[in-house]
Amino acid sequence: MTTHNTAGVAKPDLTARQIRRMKRFDNPWRNPKLIWGAGLMLGIVTLGILGRLFWNTDLVFTGSAPLKLPPIGFENLRGQSGQAGFPLGTDGAGRDLLALIVIGAPNSLFVGLLASVIGMSIGIFLGFSAGFLGGRKDDTIRILSDVMITIPPLLILVVFQAAFGDVSLTLMAILIAAFMWQSPTRLIRAQVLSMRESGYVQMARLSGASTMHIMFREMMPNLVPYLFGSFIANVTTAIVTAVGLEVLGLGPQRIPTLGRIIYEAINSGALIQNLWWWWGLPTILLGLMFIGLLLINLGLDEVSNPRLRKL
Amino acid sequence: MNLTRQTLIATTMLLTAMGPAIAQDVAREDTVIFDLDRTIKDPENFNWFTAGTKREHGAHQAMWEPLFILNYTTGELDPWLATGIEPNEDFSEWTMALREGVEWSDGEAFNADDVVFTVNMVLGNDELSEREAANIRAQVASVEKIDDLTVQFNLTEPNPRFPTENFGVRIFSSFLVMPEHIWSQAENPATFAFFPPIGTGPYTYVSGATNRMIWDRNDDWWGAKVGFQDLPAPQRLIWLETGGEESRAQLLASNQIDASQNLTIGSFEAVQAQNPAVIAWHDDYPYAWPDPCARQLEINTTVAPWDDPAMRRAVADIIDRTQIVNIAYEGTTVPSETMFVKYGAMQPYIDAAVEAGYGLTAVADVDAARTAIETAGYTMGSDGIYEKDGEDLGVDIHVNSASTEYTRTIDMIVEQLNRAGIKAKAVPVENGVFWGEVLPFGSYEMSYSWLSCGSVNEPWTSMSRYTTDSVVPVGERSPGFNNTARWNSDAAAAYTEVVDRMAKLAGDDPALPGLVAEAYQHLDAEMPFIPLVQAAKLLPFNTTYWTGWPTAENAYNHPAFWWGHTHQIIHHLEKAE
Numbered sequence: 082m083t084t085h086n087t088a089g090v091a092k093p094d095l096t097a098r099q100i101r102r103m104k105r106f107d108n109p110w111r112n113p114k115l116i117w118g119a120g121l122m123l124g125i126v127t128l129g130i131l132g133r134l135f136w137n138t139d140l141v142f143t144g145s146a147p148l149k150l151p152p153i154g155f156e157n158l159r160g161q162s163g164q165a166g167f168p169l170g171t172d173g174a175g176r177d178l179l180a181l182i183v184i185g186a187p188n189s190l191f192v193g194l195l196a197s198v199i200g201m202s203i204g205i206f207l208g209f210s211a212g213f214l215g216g217r218k219d220d221t222i223r224i225l226s227d228v229m230i231t232i233p234p235l236l237i238l239v240v241f242q243a244a245f246g247d248v249s250l251t252l253m254a255i256l257i258a259a260f261m262w263q264s265p266t267r268l269i270r271a272q273v274l275s276m277r278e279s280g281y282v283q284m285a286r287l288s289g290a291s292t293m294h295i296m297f298r299e300m301m302p303n304l305v306p307y308l309f310g311s312f313i314a315n316v317t318t319a320i321v322t323a324v325g326l327e328v329l330g331l332g333p334q335r336i337p338t339l340g341r342i343i344y345e346a347i348n349s350g351a352l353i354q355n356l357w358w359w360w361g362l363p364t365i366l367l368g369l370m371f372i373g374l375l376l377i378n379l380g381l382d383e384v385s386n387p388r389l390r391k392l
Numbered sequence: 393m394n395l396t397r398q399t400l401i402a403t404t405m406l407l408t409a410m411g412p413a414i415a416q417d418v419a420r421e422d423t424v425i426f427d428l429d430r431t432i433k434d435p436e437n438f439n440w441f442t443a444g445t446k447r448e449h450g451a452h453q454a455m456w457e458p459l460f461i462l463n464y465t466t467g468e469l470d471p472w473l474a475t476g477i478e479p480n481e482d483f484s485e486w487t488m489a490l491r492e493g494v495e496w497s498d499g500e501a502f503n504a505d506d507v508v509f510t511v512n513m514v515l516g517n518d519e520l521s522e523r524e525a526a527n528i529r530a531q532v533a534s535v536e537k538i539d540d541l542t543v544q545f546n547l548t549e550p551n552p553r554f555p556t557e558n559f560g561v562r563i564f565s566s567f568l569v570m571p572e573h574i575w576s577q578a579e580n581p582a583t584f585a586f587f588p589p590i591g592t593g594p595y596t597y598v599s600g601a602t603n604r605m606i607w608d609r610n611d612d613w614w615g616a617k618v619g620f621q622d623l624p625a626p627q628r629l630i631w632l633e634t635g636g637e638e639s640r641a642q643l644l645a646s647n648q649i650d651a652s653q654n655l656t657i658g659s660f661e662a663v664q665a666q667n668p669a670v671i672a673w674h675d676d677y678p679y680a681w682p683d684p685c686a687r688q689l690e691i692n693t694t695v696a697p698w699d700d701p702a703m704r705r706a707v708a709d710i711i712d713r714t715q716i717v718n719i720a721y722e723g724t725t726v727p728s729e730t731m732f733v734k735y736g737a738m739q740p741y742i743d744a745a746v747e748a749g750y751g752l753t754a755v756a757d758v759d760a761a762r763t764a765i766e767t768a769g770y771t772m773g774s775d776g777i778y779e780k781d782g783e784d785l786g787v788d789i790h791v792n793s794a795s796t797e798y799t800r801t802i803d804m805i806v807e808q809l810n811r812a813g814i815k816a817k818a819v820p821v822e823n824g825v826f827w828g829e830v831l832p833f834g835s836y837e838m839s840y841s842w843l844s845c846g847s848v849n850e851p852w853t854s855m856s857r858y859t860t861d862s863v864v865p866v867g868e869r870s871p872g873f874n875n876t877a878r879w880n881s882d883a884a885a886a887y888t889e890v891v892d893r894m895a896k897l898a899g900d901d902p903a904l905p906g907l908v909a910e911a912y913q914h915l916d917a918e919m920p921f922i923p924l925v926q927a928a929k930l931l932p933f934n935t936t937y938w939t940g941w942p943t944a945e946n947a948y949n950h951p952a953f954w955w956g957h958t959h960q961i962i963h964h965l966e967k968a969e
Contacts, residue, residue: 143807144719149658158662173658174803175719247817334817335810349796350637350659353645353666 109387115380121373125186125366132183140167140177141184141337148175152358170358172342173349178362185337186366188250189327192338193320195254200261200319201312207262208269209296213277223270226263234260235325242331250333253326257319265311269304276300306385313378317371324367339363418608421937422627424965426450426953427634427643427652428604429794430823435600438589440568441520442582443828443869447565449605449631453958455497455591458566459488459559461957464950467737467849469560472959473502473569473592477559483550483898488559490541493618496571497590497610504537509572511535511545519582523872524567527558530871552898557853561956563684563846568956593959594624603633624962626938637796644670644932651941651953652932654795657722660930669936673951674944678724680928681944681951684733685845687801689789689922693879694866695837697785701881702764704919707787707838709761710812711805714754716925720800725928727754731915734926737849744905750916752923758812765813778813786815790830790839793820801924802840831876834866842927843873850899851908852891858920859888879920887914940964 132138140146152170153163163170169178211222234257241256242248248256273296276282285299301308326332327340330348334341346352346360383389432445440446440456452458459474469477477488494502511532514525533548547554558567571590578584589597594615595607607629616623634640634649641659643649645666655663660679664670673681689707697703713727729751732738745751770778770785778785787809791802802818809816821830830836831843846853862874863884870876890911897904931951933941942951942961949960 142811143803144715148719148722158658158665173656174800247819330820334806347638348636348799350641350656350662352638353641354658354662356658 109384112380112383114376115384118373118376118378118380121369122190122377125190125370125373129183129187132179136180136183137177138180138184140180142176142335144175146171146175146177149173149354149356151356152178155358158355169362170356172345172359173351173354173356174345176337178342178358181337181342182339182362182366185339185342185363186370188336189320189323189339189367190370192250192254192257192323193316195251196257196261196319196323197312197315199255199258200315201265201308203258203262204265205269205301205308208266209273209300211266212270212273213292213296213300219270222266226266229260230263230267232260234322238322238326239329239331242326247334248332250336250338253323253332254319257322260322261315261319265308265315268311269308272304272307273300276303306381310378310381310385313374313381317374317378320367320370320374339367418628421967423630424626424628424651424938424962425630425632425649426453427640427649428631429633429653429954431633432600432602432605433824433828434585435602435605436585436587438586438597439581439584440565441514441522441525443521443832445824447568447956448954449600450595450607450629451589451591451605452565452568452956453953454595454607454629454962455589455593455597456568456956457592457959458561458568458956460555460561460566461949461960462556462560462562462848463948464848465947469555470960474559477555479552479554483552483554484547486545486547486554487538488543488545488555490543491618491620492541493614493620494592495614496573496592497596497613498571500571500573502569502571502592502614503540504543505540506569506572507543508535508537509576510567510569513570513575513581517581521869521871524558524565526872526874528567531558550896553850553852562848562853564954565956594621594962595629598628605631621963625965625967626962629962644934647934647936650934650936650938652934653954654797654929655932656796656800657724657930660932663932667934667936670932670934671941671943672930672932673942678928678930680724680930682725682734683927683929683952684735684848685842686728686731686733686926687840687842687924688728688731688844689805689924690831690836690839690841690843691877691919691921692834692837692839692866693877693881693918693920694834697768698787698837700768701883701918703768704922706761706764706768707809707814708752708919708922709757709764710808710814711922711924712756712808713752713925715756715808716801716804720797720804721925721928724930725926727925728752728923730912731844731854731921731923732847732851733845735848738847738851740905741847741851741908744909745912745916748909748912750909750912756808756812761812772813776813777810777815784815785813786817787837788817788819790819790821790826790836792823792826792840794823794826798840805840805924832869832873834870834876834878840924843876844921844923851904852894852897852899855891855908855911856895858884858915859891860884861888875920877920879918881918883914883918884920887911890914935968937968938965939968940966 146167148171149157150161150167150171151157151163153168156162167177171177207222211219238256282295282299285295324340327338328344330344332338332341342363343360351359428449430445432449434444438446438451457473459472460469461472463470473491473494475489475491477486479486490504496502511528512535514520514528515532531547531551532545534546536544538544556562560566594610594613596610598606598608609627613623615621634643637655637659640652641655641663644652645663672679691698691704693699717723717725717727730742730745732742765778770780773779789802792798799820806816806818831839831841844854844857846857857874858879860880862871863878863880864870890907894904894907942949948964949957953961
């Protein structure tokens with residue numbers, strides 16, 4: 082048995098629920114994965130904004146609160162219970178965990194986003210140039226990115242940041258971005274190579290459009306969903322790299338980041354003292370951040386590739 | 393027989409063959425494992441006269457023995473390789489008697505020839521730069537052998553403190569005598585590696601790597617033969633690099649080390665909750681032993697703007713010692729008032745400086761600091777940081793990353809300075825780099841250390857560490873870490889003159905407190921370093937396998953087991969039942 086819509090086109094046999102889901106997919110952006118992912122990320126950003134408005138952010142500094150207080154409703158090894166003034170507890174140097182998270186979580190996200198924006202921009206520019214212009218330029222860019230891709234970024238960054246000492250968040254993002262452009266460059270170059278010979282590009286070329294116009298006005302829009310997915314994946318990588326450096330104690334010193342909180346916790350024996358909130362809360366937040374980014378990435382995949390949409 | 397089995401058997405055979413070559417098996421309960429807080433850069437170099445980790449990995453606790461050991465409880469020198477030392481009337485000649493029957497572990501006799509040879513080697517070679525060697529060079533004019541067991545030291549000037557200063561392990565180590573029959577073969581004593589090493593101690597070198605050193609008992613030790621001491625109970629000693637606070641704590645809790653470096657009080661309490669066999673100096677709060685090296689902020693007085701005494705004073709005013717005690721030490725220590733350790737014997741000198749008005753306050757005076765900084769031409773920027781000519785007022789503070797105690801204190805100071813308008817930042821450095829490259833060569837602006845350490849019952853030793861004769865340019869090694877601040881102003885010269893007068897007085901001379909106050913006015917006026925807090929070392933010992941550790945009740949000596957007096961600790965250890 083088949084059902085017929087108004088235009089009389091035959092549709093496969095579907096239950097009411099599947100039809101409902103089909104309708105929802107008429108608008109690919111109403112993808113549940115995308116919505117959940119974006120919701121998680123928005124939640125973290127909102128936490129940062131609301132926290133800055135309603136919480137005393139000076140509590141992120143050493144010595145501004147009592148030491149090692151547990152979250153409300155718990156007791157620490159010394160038998161002290163949590164206080165309303167420090168609802169998520171405090172760390173071993175007298176910093177309030179809620180304030181640290183309010184400031185630290187958006188900071189970690191910021192480094193990831195900035196590094197990814199810079200890295201992607203370089204990647205897009207180089208990838209298009211290599212693919213579209215070809216010749217010597219292509220060779221140079223290709224060899225450069227091939228060489229750079231073999232270098233393990235964490236190794237170099239550890240040396241760099243140890244030499245720089247106390248880095249700012251922006252500088253850290255820029256340093257990470259220096260290792261974020263190679264794979265977008267290679268992938269975009271491959272896409273552009275295949276696109277270069279397609280009809281609409283030839284047409285634009287014949288009508289005398291400039292190289293920049295063809296590259297960024299004609300070809301780039303076709304790559305947008307792909308670029309978006311790649312961007313989000315890069316944010317994840319950049320955050321992992323930044324947290325890796327921070328956990329080694331190489332991040333900024335007086336600006337809280339999630340990685341730095343974990344570093345301080347490890348360094349001060351938080352595990353053996355059972356100060357679980359000190360390392361646990363930032364770890365949970367990082368976990369949420371990665372899940373959010375992953376969901377956005379999966380959602381974007383389904384948006385740009387309808388074959389992935391399951392009923 | 394299949395291939396896997398063949399491989400397994402081959403591997404087993406290979407391992408069995410290699411086993412004895414590395415080390416024979418010694419049971420855990422016959423082994424003492426000490427915590428080492430640094431990497432051994434060159435484990436096959438035992439030339440203690442030059443810089444590097446060459447003693448505290450067991451060498452001067454188990455293999456090389458000191459001539460005397462200062463007993464921190466009685467204040468006396470316990471004789472060890474020497475039996476006594478006597479001065480002439482004006483303290484310019486000292487005659488030392490050596491113990492009979494002492495042998496190097498290769499069977500050669502230890503006697504006056506070894507002492508005379510080692511002292512002469514140090515006198516003739518400026519490259520032998522470690523503190524104890526530099527001290528001997530500064531104090532001894534010549535040395536002569538009277539007979540096989542008697543040595544006479546002729547000093548450059550009278551020194552009533554000569555034996556304690558040089559031979560008694562007063563702080564960390566002492567002048568260690570080397571075997572003449574080996575060192576006389578060395579072409580250049582500054583580059584000689586002395587490998588494999590030998591000593592007179594009850595343990596001999598077995599193997600070493602960058603993270604550990606293993607020593608086995610020499611059952612033929614001279615001390616047991618002549619009845620000086622019984623053979624110590626542990627068959628094997630291991631010094632093991634453990635890493636940070638967390639790994640130290642876990643290793644203690646799981647009985648994988650027997651003596652640990654400093655833990656913060658929170659971690660110590662947590663370890664004790666898991667493993668009640670872990671003890672410390674005191675049974676109860678604050679648990680810690682008062683280390684004689686009071687903590688201070690070192691300043692390189694050659695680097696602008698810290699070459700200005702007013703700016704150094706401003707930093708001193710910003711520092712809130714009470715907050716450091718409460719946050720970084722969790723209440724286990726007290727603020728310093730002067731450069732001196734707060735031992736009973738030091739109290740008259742502390743009082744002298746404080747009564748003269750040179751004592752430091754326990755809390756900050758940020759307003760005074762702000763006035764001083766503004767007088768120096770700085771204006772407060774919009775970011776809350778002082779600036780002059782468009783440049784922020786900032787400072788890098790080098791800190792040894794080996795212990796949470798150090799990093800937490802500097803985090804607190806960095807915070808206090810930033811809040812007051814100085815853009816401070818901590819630069820954590822590995823232990824070996826910190827002591828080997830940063831401090832001695834003056835490659836820092838400020839740093840956290842304890843370089844006025846030295847005095848425990850008289851004031852001269854600490855004060856003598858900041859005299860102008862120790863000043864060298866930045867980039868050259870400060871002799872024995874003395875005056876790494878490179879303090880060389882007119883006030884420093886006046887200070888040196890007073891301290892030189894103090895040098896000639898015996899440790900209990902009634903004129904000393906007055907001279908301390910006189911000298912201290914220059915320290916107070918120029919602040920070449922800023923005393924912070926007294927040092928409290930919370931050193932956990934594990935009684936699961938070994939008992940007899942030094943504690944406040946059983947205070948045969950102090951518990952700093954990286955010092956050369958650890959021989960006494962090892963001889964006191966008994967197997968736990």
